[in-house]
Amino acid sequence: MKLAVRLVDIAARGVLLHQQDAKTLGVFPGDRVVITNLSTGFSIADYVETTSTLIKQGKLGIYHQSNEQLQVKDGESVEVRVSDRPVSLDYIRKKMEGERLSREEIKMIVTDIVHDNLSPSEITAFVICSYINNLDIDEIESLTRSMVETGDRLEFHTGPIxxxxxxxxxxxxxxxxxxxxxxxxxxxxxxxxxxxxxxxxxxxxxxxxxxxxxxxxxxxxxxxxxxxxxxxxxxxATNIAPADDKIIIQEYPFxxxxxxxxxxxxxxxxxxxxxxxxxxxxxxxxxxxxxxxxxxxxxxxxxxxxxxxxxxxxxxxxxxxxxxxxxxxxxxxxxxxxxxxxxxxxxxxxxxxxxxxxxxxxxxxxxxxxxxxxxxxxxxxxxxxxxxxxxxxxxxxxxxxxxxxxDLVKLGEFFHIVKAERDGYVVDLNNKSLITIARVAGAPNDHGAGLYIHAKPGTRLKRGDPIFTLYAERKWRLEKALETARTLRPVIVEGMLMDRVPNQREWLPSKQRNNGVE
Amino acid sequence: MKLAVRLVDIAARGVLLHQQDAKTLGVFPGDRVVITNLSTGFSIADYVETTSTLIKQGKLGIYHQSNEQLQVKDGESVEVRVSDRPVSLDYIRKKMEGERLSREEIKMIVTDIVHDNLSPSEITAFVICSYINNLDIDEIESLTRSMVETGDRLEFHTGPIxxxxxxxxxxxxxxxxxxxxxxxxxxxxxxxxxxxxxxxxxxxxxxxxxxxxxxxxxxxxxxxxxxxxxxxxxxxATNIAPADDKIIIQEYPFxxxxxxxxxxxxxxxxxxxxxxxxxxxxxxxxxxxxxxxxxxxxxxxxxxxxxxxxxxxxxxxxxxxxxxxxxxxxxxxxxxxxxxxxxxxxxxxxxxxxxxxxxxxxxxxxxxxxxxxxxxxxxxxxxxxxxxxxxxxxxxxxxxxxxxxxDLVKLGEFFHIVKAERDGYVVDLNNKSLITIARVAGAPNDHGAGLYIHAKPGTRLKRGDPIFTLYAERKWRLEKALETARTLRPVIVEGMLMDRVPNQREWLPSKQRNNGVE
Structure with missing residues (x-):
């Protein structure tokens, strides 16, 4: 089906069809279509959303991220057809069954990932079955080569690089x-x-x-x-091994x-x-x-x-x-x-x-x-x-x-020094908590946010000595990060006496203890 | 963050934020937020898309399917906050590691599925690790009960039902x-x-x-x-075991x-x-x-x-x-x-x-x-x-x-009778091909589309006898289905002679064969 493009200012992947066109094409919201740029012949696969008012019949709304790849202009014609089921789904299924994948099968999966022929859910399935059933060294080699072959490469004529x-x-x-x-x-x-x-x-x-x-x-x-x-x-940004980012992002939630x-x-x-x-x-x-x-x-x-x-x-x-x-x-x-x-x-x-x-x-x-x-x-x-x-x-x-x-590197203008509440030694730094606090403060998107550690493990501190300074570009983020720091306590300061083990035996007043002896 | 609702006529789940509001909130396209209807207290979790023109700063665009649950009106205020990482992701991870899940853990996963706290990719991960590592009978019982408990139920006072x-x-x-x-x-x-x-x-x-x-x-x-x-x-439509549909749809690609x-x-x-x-x-x-x-x-x-x-x-x-x-x-x-x-x-x-x-x-x-x-x-x-x-x-x-x-049931107005091209017997019906053809013809969405089988396996046919009639509500779908039928040949008609095995030995003219004998 030929449709006229209407660029839609939504920062996402996706295309928007009029309900009536979706019906004619036989697709439902969430179905996948292939859109071809008729001047370049380049195609992308994308998911359909439908509307009865935002887009007129005969038009195809294209979201921002999709058009970064498709490169069409408002009013231009594109060809839209229902997407076939990618054959690489069968190879992912094969891996689920615990079988080994050949170089060609892995190449097809990676190619479909790069061309957006596999949905995030389908890439997740590949990630999870590879995780549970493992990839052997041949499969790792295939995956490496496939990732290289489906992207750009540098070629230097001198070396070693x-x-x-x-x-x-x-x-x-x-x-x-x-x-x-x-x-x-x-x-x-x-x-x-x-x-x-x-x-x-x-x-x-x-x-x-x-x-x-x-x-x-x-x-x-x-x-x-x-x-x-x-x-x-x-x-x-380089298109070097472009499959990689799309795979990694599916591992993140787990x-x-x-x-x-x-x-x-x-x-x-x-x-x-x-x-x-x-x-x-x-x-x-x-x-x-x-x-x-x-x-x-x-x-x-x-x-x-x-x-x-x-x-x-x-x-x-x-x-x-x-x-x-x-x-x-x-x-x-x-x-x-x-x-x-x-x-x-x-x-x-x-x-x-x-x-x-x-x-x-x-x-x-x-x-x-x-x-x-x-x-x-x-x-x-x-x-x-x-x-x-x-x-x-x-x-x-x-x-x-x-x-x-x-000296000229600009740090976040809002900062707070977290100080020791007692004398003691720094006995532990919790890496995960430090990262969490830096992220709450705005890192990495707010470049000036983060923390500077004054006292690393083993340092002797007096009450009131600085432990770390927290930086943020926005005041509310600094406050939220401080709150998080109070909960997570990423730096543990202890006196030399780290714990006290009480004697559990019953205590009797001296008079009674000495009873009968004195 | 409080934002004013603008209902957006897009048939999908999702919310649309102005770029500036997304930045203030600290979310990127694809991140998950929780939106709370301030009059009912009801919340949903949804994915963010951003725009710099379609929605004004201070507004939150809400897509159709999301508002079916949230039930807010244009102009009303909602509370939007960044979604926490659902704890059920850790239980899904546990299942990936081959461990058994407790009733409480399964209940939490199912609850998060029903409340859309898990993305399609995350539900896929649950499906795939359950598929590879299997669910034992206790886990199946837990899953069954959790699906029941997270939906509506009927209670009849007579029986048996x-x-x-x-x-x-x-x-x-x-x-x-x-x-x-x-x-x-x-x-x-x-x-x-x-x-x-x-x-x-x-x-x-x-x-x-x-x-x-x-x-x-x-x-x-x-x-x-x-x-x-x-x-x-x-x-x-009933909200009976609502988790089920959301799980099944993730199994479908594989x-x-x-x-x-x-x-x-x-x-x-x-x-x-x-x-x-x-x-x-x-x-x-x-x-x-x-x-x-x-x-x-x-x-x-x-x-x-x-x-x-x-x-x-x-x-x-x-x-x-x-x-x-x-x-x-x-x-x-x-x-x-x-x-x-x-x-x-x-x-x-x-x-x-x-x-x-x-x-x-x-x-x-x-x-x-x-x-x-x-x-x-x-x-x-x-x-x-x-x-x-x-x-x-x-x-x-x-x-x-x-x-x-x-007699009054209305079938598709376009139909074509597929006939035997030779005398013979129906030796096989391919169920999958029959379904594919019916779907190409428009079933199940076009109610009148489908096929009627005249000759089931074992039937003796003469050349020209009807094998099946194909129905469609639209002419182009009928043509496409016929084309599919020609490729898939769902009904195999063979003579009693089903194959002929040639003699591979070299054939010599009789004169030469008899050479030296005559």
Whole structure:
């Protein structure tokens, strides 16, 4: 059926049909149709909503996000037909039955995900059955390759190309802002694509946005990397491994992170940017994705195996994940902390040490340092100011202001210092609670929101000493975050006497006790 | 945040926020909010779409389906807040991990489904993990009870109350139209709630709609049953076990029918209408949900067990499911066939036999006939015309025209007779293809669409004899259905010589063969 387009200002995917046209087409609200742009031949699949007044008969309302892909103009004609059932549903069903999927079957599922031929519910089904029945190493390889093949790729003609990845779970992990300029300062290329936070207080892309734009096409990423040596961009804007975001978002409600999908997600992005060597940071800790060293080693082996199959040299570092890296949590606070180190600050040491270790692994893999000497080279590049210079090149090439310094980074104008209510020691920081509080304060969308930890575990505090400062861009958010902090108590301060075990025996007054003796 | 309502004529669930209000509230398109009707205190959870022009700041656009529940008027104020993460997501996660769910956990999941606190993707996750990890009999009981408790119920003060159910998968299964009036004619009450077709050519509710309205509240269903002895209504309109429809729709893309959920779905509806005795029809056949007699017996045992636990007497019949029941497929065609039998027609026999057997089981369970004598009583009630009289009472009480006769049922005005292209026997009917063709022709939404089978398996045909007649309400649908029929060939006609196996040996002219002998 041919219909005339009416662009509808609703920020969502979807199309709006007049009831009568829906009836003629034989579709109901919620059914899926295929819409073809007649000038380009490009088609998208989308869900129908119906109306009897907002759209006239003969017209097709197209919502904003759908038209970002379809690219039609008001009044233009499009062809609309009922969507066929995607064959990949049968492959998802097969996985539900516990069978292994072939490379072709996985490719079809990923292709349908990328082309929006599968609904969010249908992608959820794929996620859940992969989670329950697991993906074996061949399936992970297929998934990785399919994610690469269904998106854009970078092709550099020099090498080696370096990449790094942290699998997440630990707050304040801004090491990308040190590792990328260090690698670039060593004369290597590092086209780093990053994510935005889903559950965290800020992904590297959210952080970089404090300094410069982060949305670029794959071709732009390639050109910028060639010029500046490195970039820090948002992967979601590049069309690199575009299936990944659509899969991850379905895992979020259940707080699951299917190992095979995580490996494929990471490795597909590395492969698609043309990486030759990859350093992977696996934080281990009770609130991290990986809870023990043996578990971390097993995961590392899988990363290395997939790397080998795809021709990438991978090395993994298991890192301490029980406390935040550095002291800052939230985009502007973290960027300020990282910039200060590039400018020469010697603290926080945890951040410097972790960043140079990970950068060191990459430098060794890329042949810039002998085994065991990479982190020293990384520290040199940092101390010499070469990494700071590269960071400014990167900020400039992405369109930011290279004159920025850590002092100029703008934090939220509303803040409150949370103080110790008693003398004692900081005995525990709860990572999850810290992240929750930062999010309530507005992070990552309000860049200036977050918290700065004054007292890390082991610190001796007197009553009234600052524990952490909470920042927000809006007053009501600061108040709400403070309320949350009061409930969650993310930092536990205890005296040396941590508990008192009472004697349960019956107590008698001395007279009675001594009765008969005296 | 308080916002003024603007009703939006879009037939979907959802709310539309101005971008600025979304930002203040801290929500993005796709996030979930809770909207509270300030006059009634009633709340619903819904997904946000945003706009910068369609809705003014300070207003909240509410789509049609959302307001069916919320019941607010244009201009009224509502309270909008960000939705919390439903705790039932953790229970779904637990089931993913292969653990058993308690009654309270299942109750919470079902409650969140009914209140739209779980998204379609989240319900899919529950469906898939229940499918892969199975529900045990305790979980099925919990699911059944939870579905009952989260909806409306009927309470009759006389008894026994009868119900029947066919688990589906066989086309043309219009036995409800004979069983319900027969049971009512025996002086029993049978408040039959039915479904609309999801994958079939017509559910009983679609069929009944040819004769009378089918959408009533639970209270109306109860009153009508007390007056007429029986009803045939659409369960979806009653708010009886409302979780069920929302669960089933998520199974549809994968063509799965999780056994535990199916049992709970059936038994919850029976329990909620107050049934004391239930006859369940389990078609067995290669294209049915149940493929073998042992499988059918196992399923029957589960139905009986859940019935026992809930205090309902259940009996199951395994029935022949490899061919359509009767000859008609599609709402009007099926109703016409059933009415003709009520009026005294002696064919098709398969339909009469199946209906009286199932009705007979119910009559025996209800104490109206001795064991083994129920079907004879059912046949008596049919032949005597008492069932026809009851059917007219039922049509009348539901607001239809009781003067209707089989001759007056209106079929699609466009039809085409598909004829045998050669002499031979009907060797096979493909149920799935027949249903597909009926759906392409417009069934179940176009009531007059469908097909009538002249030649069932075993029939001897001459070239040009009619095989089936295809009906449609619209010419283009008839043409499309004919095209589909040509591709699918749902009825296979073969000569007695069904195939010819050629001799593959090399053939030599006789002269050469006899060479050297002659």
């Amino acid at each position: 370096v990449d790094k990845h942290s699998i997440g779970g630990v707050p304040g992990n801004k090491i990308t802002f040190l590792v990328v300029p260090i690698i670039a300062a060593a004369g290597l290329l590092i086209p780093k694509t990053s994510s935005r936070a889903i559950t965290g207080a800020g992904g590297s892309a959210d952080l970089m946005e404090v300094l410069a734009p982060v949305e670029f096409s794959a071709a732009e990423v390639q050109q910028m990397t060639q010029k500046a040596g490195g970039v820090i961009v948002w992967g979601g 707080k699951i992170d299917q190992i095979g999908q995580m490996i494929a997600s990471v490795m597909a992005k590395k492969f698609a940017v043309g990486a030759d060597v990859v350093a992977i940071d696996i934080p281990v800790g009770k609130n991290c994705k990986v809870h023990s060293i043996p578990e971390g080693r097993k995961l590392a082996q899988s990363f290395i195996e997939i790397g080998d199959r795809l021709g990438m040299r991978v090395e993994c570092a298991l890192t301490y994940g029980d406390a935040p890296v550095g002291r800052a949590i939230g985009p502007a606070l973290e960027v300020k902390e990282a910039l200060a180190i590039l400018e020469g600050s010697e603290s926080p040491n945890s951040l410097i040490e972790k960043s140079t270790e990970i950068a060191g692994i990459a430098l060794e893999l890329a042949g810039k340092a002998n085994r065991g000497e990479g982190s020293a080279l990384a520290l040199d590049l940092l101390k010499s100011g070469k990494a700071l210079k590269k960071m400014k090149d990167i900020i400039a090439i992405q369109g930011g202001n290279p004159e920025i310094t850590s | 009868v119900d029947k159910h066919s688990i589906g998968g066989v086309p043309g299964n219009k036995i409800t139209f004979l069983v319900v009036p027969i049971i009512a004619a025996a002086g029993l009450l049978i408040p039959k709630t039915s479904s609309r077709a999801i994958t079939g050519a017509g559910g009983s509710a679609d069929l009944m709609e040819v004769l009378a309205p089918v959408e009533f509240s639970a209270a109306e269903v109860q009153q009508m049953t007390q007056k007429a002895g029986g009803v045939i209504v659409w369960g979806g 063509k799965i029918d999780q056994i535990g959920q199916m049992i709970a779905s059936v038994m919850a509806k029976k329990f909620a209408v107050g049934a004391d005795v239930v006859a369940i029809d389990i078609p067995v056949g290669k294209n049915c949900k149940v493929h073998s007699i042992p499988e059918g017996r196992k399923l029957a045992q589960s139905f009986i067990e859940i019935g026992d636990r809930l205090g309902m007497r259940v009996e199951c019949a395994l029935t022949y499911g490899d061919a359509p029941v009767g000859r008609a497929i599609g709402p009007a065609l099926e109703v016409k066939e059933a009415l003709a039998i009520l009026e005294g027609s002696e064919s098709p026999n398969s339909l009469i036999e199946k209906s009286t057997e199932i009705a007979g089981i119910a009559l025996e369970l209800a104490g109206k006939a001795n064991r083994g004598e129920g079907s004879a009583l059912a046949l008596d009630l049919l032949k005597s015309g008492k069932a026809l009289k009851k059917m007219k009472d039922i049509i009348a009480i539901q607001g239809g025209n009781p003067e209707i006769t089989s």
